[in-house]
Amino acid sequence: MIPVKQVRRALQPQRGGFLNTFTHTLQPYAGCAFGQATSQGQGCPYCYVRRLPVALFAASPWGEWVVAKENIADVLRREMHRLAKRGMLPTLRIFMSSATDPYQGAETGLRLTRACLEVFAEYPPALLVVQTRSPLVVRDVDVLQRIPGAWVSLTLETNEELVRRAFTPTSPTVASRLDAMQQLLQAGIPVQAAVSPMLPNTPDVFARLLKHRCTRAVVDTLFHGDGAHGRRSEALGLRALFERLGYAEWYHRSAHLPLLRALESELGAHRVQFSQAGFNAIGDEGDAFARS
Numbered sequence: 001m002i003p004v005k006q007v008r009r010a011l012q013p014q015r016g017g018f019l020n021t022f023t024h025t026l027q028p029y030a031g032c033a034f035g036q037a038t039s040q041g042q043g044c045p046y047c048y049v050r051r052l053p054v055a056l057f058a059a060s061p062w063g064e065w066v067v068a069k070e071n072i073a074d075v076l077r078r079e080m081h082r083l084a085k086r087g088m089l090p091t092l093r094i095f096m097s098s099a100t101d102p103y104q105g106a107e108t109g110l111r112l113t114r115a116c117l118e119v120f121a122e123y124p125p126a127l128l129v130v131q132t133r134s135p136l137v138v139r140d141v142d143v144l145q146r147i148p149g150a151w152v153s154l155t156l157e158t159n160e161e162l163v164r165r166a167f168t169p170t171s172p173t174v175a176s177r178l179d180a181m182q183q184l185l186q187a188g189i190p191v192q193a194a195v196s197p198m199l200p201n202t203p204d205v206f207a208r209l210l211k212h213r214c215t216r217a218v219v220d221t222l223f224h225g226d227g228a229h230g231r232r233s234e235a236l237g238l239r240a241l242f243e244r245l246g247y248a249e250w251y252h253r254s255a256h257l258p259l260l261r262a263l264e265s266e267l268g269a270h271r272v273q274f275s276q277a278g279f280n281a282i283g284d285e286g287d288a289f290a291r292s
């Protein structure tokens with residue numbers, strides 16, 4: 001059993017920052033088990049959250065703890081009810097989640113994220129982006145279908161299973177994530193393939209794999225997406241990690257350009273976005289937003 005806590009607030013107002021077109025974030029869990037270290041290495045070595053106060057002031061290292069916010073859906077329901085009464089639902093752009101993954105392993109049994117989705121089905125915001133790397137999100141397709149503004153943004157940093165295993169050994173396989181994208185899309189849920197941060201890959205193959213599995217793709221890098229022009233990535237030791245794993249030639253500012261070109265050629269430029277502006281433009285007019 002993982003520890004639980006009670007919260008007084010569910011939606012966190014988003015003021016500026018990386019997600020500057022979103023009005024709120026929502027985290028059903030604190031901590032993140034995808035970041036745990038294994039004998040093969042650190043779960044998500046690029047995770048910037050490990051340098052934020054939530055991680056720095058925790059009793060255990062980032063990746064080794066998860067706390068479930070047991071009453072999050074009840075609190076969210078009250079907040080959404082109040083917002084609905086004030087006519088605010090059409091103004092809400094909600095990102096779930098920015099500092100954890102809402103589909104932790106514990107979610108299989110606890111169903112807190114699913115309970116939050118049920119609230120959004122009752123009180124639909126203009127936009128809900130569910131950000132995850134876990135195929136477990138497919139379990140909730142039936143609820144997502146009842147939220148008109150819902151997107152799933154699925155992280156897939158590379159198409160190469162060997163690269164995934166080397167850099168993020170505790171993450172779900174490439175094949176399972178591609179399969180999840182396909183299932184979501186087939187169920188009518190708009191899917192953003194979040195190649196973020198991009199890891200070494202084979203651009204033409206990767207672009208072809210994504211072509212019919214996502215509504216849009218957004219690419220981000222360890223230089224453009226770390227909020228500090230690459231200094232955070234440097235501080236996290238990523239240059240050394242790329243060198244140690246034999247991928248030193250991929251650690252540079254323009255390494256993403258071949259993939260961007262390949263994606264634009266396969267998907268069309270209107271379905272391909274880059275870095276912060278790309279994440280923030282999701283669901284905008286002109287985006288391929290319509291459900292099939």
Ligand code: SF4
Binds near residue numbers: 033036133
């Ligand atoms: S899944 Fe996301 S929040 Fe969790 S450790 Fe990895 S990068 Fe960080």
